[in-house]
Amino acid sequence: MLNTVLKSVFGSSNDRYVKSIGKIVNQINALEPQIQALSDDELKAQTDKFRRQLDDGASLDDILPEAFATVREASVRVLGMRHFDVQLVGGVVLHRGEIAEMRTGEGKTLVATLATYLNAIEGKGVHVVTVNDYLARRDAEWMGQLYSWLGLTVGVVVPNMNEFEKRDAYNADITYGTNNEYGFDYLRDNMKHERRQMVQRPFNFAIVDEVDSILIDEARTPLIISGPTEDKQDLYISIDEVVKTIPEDWYEKDEKSKSIQLTEDGTEEVEKLLIEKGLLASTNLYDVENTQVVHHLDQALKAVHMFKRDTDYIVKDDKVVIIDEFTGRMMDGRRWSNGLHQAVEAKEGVKIEPENQTLASITFQNYFRMYPKLSGMTGTAATEAAEFWDIYKMNVVEIPTNVPVQRIDEEDEFYKNTLDKFAAIAKAIKEKNEIGQPVLVGTVSIEKSELLSQFLEKEGVEHAVLNARFHEQEAHIVAQAGRLGAVTIATNMAGRGTDIQLGGNIEFRIEDELSETPEGPERDAAIQKIKDEVAAEKAKVLEAGGLFVLGTERHESRRIDNQLRGRSGRQGDPGLSRFYLCLEDDLLRIFGPDTLFAKMMNSNLADGEAIGSKWLSKAIETAQKKVEARNYDVRKHVVQFDDVMNDQRKVIYEQRGEIMEADRVDDVVVDMRNDTINALVADACPPGSYPEQWDIDGLKERVEDVLGLNPPIDAWLEEDHVEPELLEERLAAEADAVMERKFANADEGIWRQVEKSILLERLDHHWKEHLATLDALRQVVNLRAYAQKQPINEYKQEAFGLFERLLDTLREDVTRILLKSEIRAEPAPMRDLPDLPDFLTGHIDPLTGFDNSDDGDGSFERPELFGSLAGSPRAASGPGGADARNPYADMDVSRNAPCPCGSGNKYKHCHGAA
Template identity: 80%
Template sequence: MFNTIMKSIFGSSNDRYVKSIGKIVNQINALEPQIQALSDEELRAQTDKFRQQLADGKTLDDILPEAFATVREASVRVLGMRHFDVQMIGGIVLHRGEIAEMRTGEGKTLVATLATYLNAIEGKGVHVVTVNDYLARRDAEWMGQLHNFLGLTVGVIVPNLDEFARRDAYGADITYATNNELGFDYLRDNMKHERGQMVQRPFNFAIVDEVDSILIDEARTPLIISGPTEDKSELYVAVDAIVKDIDPEWYEADEKTKNITWTEEGTDEIEKRLMEAGLLETDNLYDVENTQVVHHLDQALKANIMFKKDTDYIVKDDKVVIIDEFTGRMMDGRRWSNGLHQAVEAKEGVKIEPENQTLASITFQNYFRMYPKLSGMTGTAATEAAEFWDIYKMGVVEIPTNVPVQRVDEEDEFYKNTQDKFKAIAKAIKEKYDSGQPVLVGTVSIEKSELLSSFLDQEGVKHEILNARQHEREAHIVAQAGRIGAVTIATNMAGRGTDIQLGGNVEFRIEEELADLAEDDPKRQLEIDRIKAEVAAEKEKVLAAGGLFVLATERHESRRIDNQLRGRSGRQGDPGLSRFYLCLEDDLLRIFGPDTLFARMMNANLEDGEAIGSKWLSKAIETAQKKVEARNYEVRKQVVQYDDVMNDQRKVIYEQRSEIMDSEAVDDVVVDMRHDAINAMVGEHCPPGSYPEQWDIEGLKTKVDEVFDMRFPMEEWLEEDHIEPEIIEERIREEADRRMEEKIAKADPNMWRRIEKSLLLQELDHQWKEHLATLDALRQVVWLRSHAQKQPLNEYKQEAFGLFERMLDKLREDITAKLLRIELAEPAPLPRIDLPELPDFLTGHIDPLTGVDNSDDNDGSRGREALFGALAGSARAAAGPGGAADENPYAGMDISRNAPCPCGSGNKYKHCHGAIGAKA
């Protein structure tokens, strides 16, 4: 009560913050006459002027008022749009690294140009992140006109761009791209072996459009680059046979999360059966040595219990084909990850395709937290403000609308069942359709869209259905959803990035209807005037009919998605209406809603076809939504907590790779690795503080022979007085160093440096790949340790740290062993050390709980990469057939090593005249 009174007197903290920004807006407005007086050339010269001011010591905040005024005037001249004062407030919020919550139709795309321009002046690059490729292209082309006018360069990243085009786009002052493309490019860059092959530059500033969709909804599913691994068909079949013969009392299944947990009895029984089948390495199911088996066991259990044939998948042509849960359509080519698809194949007795192994992965949380400054904009963020602050340290600022909202939000209507609900919905739509009032219908799945479509067909109502898969067509249909009598059915995905304008959208009508008329055709302007007049007249009719009616067929599990749909109506002060229709069979009420007492009351008090509406029921639904939001937040938080563990290790590996690529020579690293490997071996077999008779000399001899291919008279050393582990270590180290020096002396110094560098990168990538596979499996099973009263996350951290240490030990040993064993041809001029082209790899946006790939375009980013380079056989004495010519006539030219060779051979320059060893 007290808070309400204080807020009414002083305003909320958000109101006070927005008011404080108003002072800066006043400064911008005061500069407007001065900026309007500039010619186009003088306005364009403002960019160079600002750059000079920054060079002279001014900050971005110092030049902000004049820069924003410049963008506003340029927008008027180029786009015919002038930024409102509230849009200026939004631009300042974005520049400060916060989230601007702005209602639909308030011009977020235009708002972004302010902060984008200001931060791009520094020349460090600004990324504008969109939810799909269509919006990235559209915004880059549309807003790019404004930025180009002011002298800035604009690039766009979309699937299937070659690496040269990507590098150019990232090198632009402003780059538009989707979140998936940015993340995958980051992962691919950290799989390259030369700095010149990388496409991204250091992170600076990013503005995320639809920030709630990208940083909240998609944040639970990490980006994963994967490649094929070895065939494990026999293991899948063996584990599946065991799972098929288990007692239902041995496990507990959770329909909400699709998780299955073993009971104590089940754990004991399954452990016995795995031991009998010879599948366990130790007699304890949850020892780290059994991580992979437990992972396959859990996937087999999930495949047999949670995934139903003809519901989640079908078997067609001896293959398991996933069925999309929303559309009911087959998804040929898509596969579940983490071995789940193979487990289902084993269950159905079809051919088991090799599993894909993770080669690199990152969550959106950890990717976007690498930007020194990050901001976002959306129509709905306030309900997730706590999560935005906890994860990204971004505050949410609600920006007032330019014109007060006139939309009327009616109470929800409740029905007993889906049939009654859809009859009522069809009747309501028919009434609005007959009156000419446009209707936008929001559904939670395409299956529900098609069901409603059949009801509307019976009523004789013409309508459009959007399936949110063709973004460009979707944008055109949504843009015209405000016309007289228009009825548009869309899933919750539909319409993002496109306003619904009452009477229709002039630009889209011109694009569609005048595509055949040339720009200079005199008829074109007449037709444009006709379209504008028709739209204006139609808008008046729609306004008289009550504006856009938004009708939702059920509540989404997130209030934010409901608000997104509702916000489609009431744009820029237009009148509007919204209403939600619910029933007891809705998923939200069935799984997460109030208890059975609620259902009994509804069934007892409602006649067939009857509806009720009450604040109490709406409150109950909101409570259910809050429960789901809290659970989903915990899921996302858990994802980032686990990825944080891997992220610390990822940073170490990627920083090490970067240092190696930038180094002319890595001999000091190689020497340190060799000495560390020797120290670890001696320490393991001759522990400090122990007596010589307690040492495992035989084990040490075997290990030294295995790794270094060297034999020592260690038994004789033991007979010496005062023998210490340090003395043994020193003797092994001296001999290893001597052998390496002999080998290096025979080789060309430049060639040997390249061998060391290539081999180091190759082994680092190989060990990291194997480590990721183990962590994937560990994460799937470690939560079962909660049965032993252990905290799974702490267990994961501890195990992951130990595994990382083991990986580094193995890396040191393998590097040392390969360099000591490498044989150089005689004589040894510079060989061509190339990284081989390997098969295509897959990019995926994988849900870690269900294994479902949520990528919009799983194959869009597919490309050839030298993932894990190997030394090209033994060091070759010279380039073979098709290799470098003895003379290189292009040596003085600035040619990229990956460009086609100028000689016309069709090979890359580095494989032809540019090969190492070619004479200048």
């Protein structure tokens, strides 16, 4: 009670903070007349002026008012849009590394230009992160006009760009791209073998659009780059055949966690079926030699009995395509991990692609925490404010709307079953459609979209269905959802980031209707006609009550519901929102209090009858909060485990960077050799032991295996007072002598390159194996909770030991290769470093197996980095001589160099491919 009174008198802490920014807004407004008086050339010169001020010691905060005033005036001249005062507040919030929560339609894209311009002046690079490639291209092109006019460079990063294009994009002052592409480029860069091959530069500042979607929804799933493993197609098919015969009483499933397991009786029966098919190596299903079969059995159970076609995935062009659980979009080229995708492919009878092994991975949490300054914007962040602070140390600031919101949010309506609910929805849509009020319907799956479509067809209501099957046109369909009498069915938040304007979106209509009309009077007249039509139609839509947003069921996250509601009532427009629920909805069925809802509604509701109450809506919200808390725990769990790997990842990537930048790594190689020799002697001659206890025979074997040497160890031991330190010194001297002889017979430049290459290749190989081991550990470590141990602590301890073993193995491996290799007297020409293959990239949910990655366009065997280690790097192969297809064949052109023809492509992708 007291808090309510104090808040009404003094305002909330958010209100007070926004009010404090008002002083800066007043400074910006005071500068407006002065900035408006500048000519175009003088306004463009402001950028160089600001740079000089920064060079002279001024801070970004010092130049902020004038810089924001400059952007506002430039926007008026270039884009025809002037920033509102509340947008200036949002710009300050973004610049300070906080999250600006702004309602849909408040112009977040324009807000970002303020902080982006200010921070880009330094020349260190600003990354603007979007949720999909379409928005990245659109915003880069749209806002890029403003930045270019002010003298800044703009780049955009999307999949399938070549190395040169990406490097140019990252070197621009401002770079647009998706969260997935940024993350995958970071991982790919740390798999390159020369610094010049890397595309990213040091992190500086990032603005994340739709920050809740990227840093919350997608952050449950790490980014993964993987390569192929062996093909086990027959195993998947055989296990799928077994699983499809299993009756329901043989297994138990938990829909909350999307897990399924066999009962005790079911285990015995399945064991018999597997033995009949000859799939078990022994008669006990859980013997260690049957581990792989048990793993694939679990995945097949989940695929057959938990994952639903047209909800979790669709089958298109003989492929299983994942459906994103948050947006309802198709995830082309993305795959579930750990054999789950293969299990679904076997279930559907389509071609089964081989599994992949992790080569590099990172979570979004640890990726975005590498930025010295990170900010974001969205329409819905307040419900997750605690998580944003805990994980990213970002405050959420609610920015007031430019015009008061007029949308009416009605109470939810409850029905007994899905058919009653959809009949009521179809009736409500028809009523609104008859008066011309546009309706946007939000569904949670393709299946529900198509079911509702059937109901509307019976009612004779024309409508557009926007779901994962038609995502290519989603922006254009959603943009026109505000037209008179329009009925649009959208899966979840499809088309997010596209403005729904009442009467229609002028820009999209021009693009759709006049794309082939050339510039000139005819086009100008057509554009004016479209504008007049939209204005007239908007007046009619306003009279009908604005956009009606109808939710067919509640999502497990309140934010998704709020995002759907927020599509209506932009910029003070009237609007209406209402949700329809029933007992068969997933949220109520899985998470709701069964007895409460079931008893009340089954006993008191007749077929087709609805009930609405604030108390029921409150109960639903409580269920949503529980699910949100659970999902937060999942994400926090992922971060806790990835933090352990992240410390190791930083060490490995930092070491790789130092190796790549160094002209020579002989000091590292010598240290590794000495450490290896010391370890060999320490194993055979433990500290504090007597000489008669030493394992000399074992030492001789290890010295020959690792160092390729047969020194007179027995003779050394016959001397008086031989200590382990003396053995270490003499073995090191023998090894050094061998290396000096090799070095004397080799070209120094080639030998230094060989050392670097072997060091990098072995580091990558052992890191890959280490990741696979950590993956396996991660999957089983939770079982230690049964022994009253904390899984995360056990994981830290085990992972640390594994990392130490990785470093020991790496030192030994590099030493063995260099000591046992032979160098030719006459060096062959140096070969180019290979490009990285197009590895599969994944964004895998550790609980459900969902993959939310961005580009999985192929996987190939990794090319060997070297020829025989018995010689220097191999020369380029193939006969010389130019021909008609390749006039540059006689030239010594690197395969990865730009083609001499001037096309801008790599030689190997141009004339070198001939």
